[in-house]
Amino acid sequence: MARGTTSLVRGPGASLWPWLAWAVIILIADQFTKTLILGFYRLGDATTITSFFNIVRAHNTGAAFSFLADAGGWQRWLFTGIGVAATVFIVWQLRAHPGQKLFCFALSSILGGAVGNVVDRLMHGYVVDFLQFHYAGWYFPAFNIADAAITVGAICLILDELLRVRNAR
Template sequence: MATKKSSFPMNKTASRSSLVPWLGIAAIVILLDQLSKITITRLFSYGESKALSSFFNLVLVYNKGAAFSFLAAESGWQRYFFTAIGIGAAIFIIYLLRRHAGQRLFCWALALIMGGAIGNVIDRALYGHVIDFLDFHVNNWHWPAFNIADSAICIGAALFIVDELRRVGK
């Protein structure tokens, strides 16, 4: 019994220390996302666009909904709904990171998704909408504008799929 008690704190400490790199990745995503949004809001007026290439613009737009402006036209309840989903996702991701801290690709995916989710939660909490500014297009067809948080979520989702395909392939 004494062995179990003395090893428990070490395991708890090891678990916390193995969580730190993943939280650090999420924090970097949040920092880059928020700094980019602060910069764009200082340099651009709402709706202003600047072409940087034949397929890419910077544009300042707000999204009160979710991906692709889903539910953006609603009365405002969606702000709280998507904020709650983002917070819930972050809590669940921390749980998963603790349980699977040694699975590198899986944890990279989760850390990127969590950083992106929290980045957009910050926007909703502070402004009531998400700040988007990356506008890719082909001729007159534009993808919906997005931000670094959205990019991190998409990259994380892609890594998650790759990780799952690798596991199924084994």
């Protein structure tokens, strides 16, 4: 992934460490909330918070939206391997571009989320999900802090690329 050196979101003398610290903060928040859910809820238990939001304990052996959840177990190692590979790639990118603030914020958010879900897969064999939104009988699949961080990171990556292309003109 080639990154241009002319970016409005580049800072001088940038360091890798703040980005790794952000990823660790996400990882800690993710694992702390999952530990609370595992400690206080049984699988399938739910608490209604508002008319559109529940806290629910769900286990996801698949990927996003339970993709391959019923694949028989091999997917645990596939998704763990993808998470580990993504971690290596992201750290490499963070080292190469520590001054590109939006880009690194995006990558470190994805990093924290990816590691959080890899920890779940290694410890439990599934990812613990607990945030559930719904409306008029339609339920969005439950997710967690790691998933939210990955989503925010992906959105920020798209925004960073759009800004980079616009600034290159």
